[in-house]
Amino acid sequence: MSAVDELQSIERTALDELGGADSSERVQELQITYLGRKGPLARVGKSLGGLPVEERKLVGQTANRVRGLIEAAIAEKLAELDKLERAGRLEAERLDITLPGRMPPTGRLHPLTEVLEEIVDIFVGLGFSVAEGPLVETDYYSFQALNIPQDHAARSMQDTFYVDTGAPQPYVLRPHTSPMQVRLMESAPPPHYVVVPGVVARRDEIDANHLAQFMQIEGLAVDENISFADLKGVLEVFARQMFGSNLTVRMHPSYFPFTEPSAEVYVSCFACDGSGCATCRGEGWIEIMGAGMVHPNVFRSVGYPASTTGFAFGMGVERIAKLKYSVNDLRTFYENDLRFLGSR
Numbered sequence: 230m231s232a233v234d235e236l237q238s239i240e241r242t243a244l245d246e247l248g249g250a251d252s253s254e255r256v257q258e259l260q261i262t263y264l265g266r267k268g269p270l271a272r273v274g275k276s277l278g279g280l281p282v283e284e285r286k287l288v289g290q291t292a293n294r295v296r297g298l299i300e301a302a303i304a305e306k307l308a309e310l311d312k313l314e315r316a317g318r319l320e321a322e323r324l325d326i327t328l329p330g331r332m333p334p335t336g337r338l339h340p341l342t343e344v345l346e347e348i349v350d351i352f353v354g355l356g357f358s359v360a361e362g363p364l365v366e367t368d369y370y371s372f373q374a375l376n377i378p379q380d381h382a383a384r385s386m387q388d389t390f391y392v393d394t395g396a397p398q399p400y401v402l403r404p405h406t407s408p409m410q411v412r413l414m415e416s417a418p419p420p421h422y423v424v425v426p427g428v429v430a431r432r433d434e435i436d437a438n439h440l441a442q443f444m445q446i447e448g449l450a451v452d453e454n455i456s457f458a459d460l461k462g463v464l465e466v467f468a469r470q471m472f473g474s475n476l477t478v479r480m481h482p483s484y485f486p487f488t489e490p491s492a493e494v495y496v497s498c499f500a501c502d503g504s505g506c507a508t509c510r511g512e513g514w515i516e517i518m519g520a521g522m523v524h525p526n527v528f529r530s531v532g533y534p535a536s537t538t539g540f541a542f543g544m545g546v547e548r549i550a551k552l553k554y555s556v557n558d559l560r561t562f563y564e565n566d567l568r569f570l571g572s573r
């Protein structure tokens with residue numbers, strides 16, 4: 230093979246390999262391979278001295294042309310790769326401003342607060358006002374004024390946490406919101422239409438259906454000629470707004486010391502329409518509260534005439550929330566588990 234043929238072969242191989250190079254490192258390797266001091270062009274250059282003059286000129290010119298072509302191809306390839314690598318880097322570092330931002334979690338009302346406000350709203354819509362009373366009450370307002378004297382058996386249902394204040398009269402964490410009935414009636418003559426929401430305490434063992442501290446909402450209506458029909462009418466309006474417009478209210482005789490007659494209030498099961506299901510334990514009815522006509526002894530204790538008429542009712546807010554949200558265990562309302570609270 231002549232020196233010129235060899236140079237043309239070097240040219241083809243070099244340009245071929247450069248064409249296939251996929252990184253600037255590879256191009257630099259090829260630059261050393263072909264143009265370096267130990268490369269084929271250098272070797273041809275060293276052999277020029279041994280060639281006849283005419284041939285030396287031709288081989289020299291060809292070698293310079295091939296070197297120039299390879300150098301140009303290297304420069305072009307490096308520029309091309311640099312552009313690609315820069316584009317790749319830009320793509321990798323690209324800031325996607327279309328990505329939605331991370332939303333900070335927003336707070337909301339506790340389900341019990343929502344249910345309490347819903348209950349209050351219904352009664353406010355019926356013309357009731359709202360009052361709150363002391364959490365620590367005297368024995369008198371908690372029991373005696375509500376027709377539950379010292380040794381009355383009904384105390385054992387709600388006997389609760391006594392607070393030793395050193396005062397001659399015992400103080401107690403109120404077992405119900407009913408003391409406010411007495412305080413309100415002492416403070417003004419009838420009429421009264423008021424609901425009293427608030428925290429109460431009981432001696433109950435804590436389980437799925439009982440809490441030692443919970444919320445109650447109490448209602449009191451005192452006016453001329455208030456009848457049991459008024460009580461039922463008000464509670465029907467409440468129950469239908471709270472649980473569903475088609476349900477039926479049933480009142481079942483019961484006993485509370487501060488009302489006479491007294492009743493447990495049931496609604497037809499809103500989950501099964503009364504045919505029987507797990508929510509109503511197969512009975513078709515669900516108890517939602519206690520109610521009754523205010524006992525004459527309560528009116529007597531606040532100095533109202535015996536002819537005064539009125540009704541009262543009281544319900545547990547947790548119990549209403551439990552029914553509304555189909556919760557099996559009352560304790561979940563107080564465990565502060567955001568998975569539960571956020572899903573209600």
Ligand SMILES: [Zn+2]
Pocket residue numbers: 498499500501502503504505506507508509510511513514
């Ligand atoms: Zn049912």
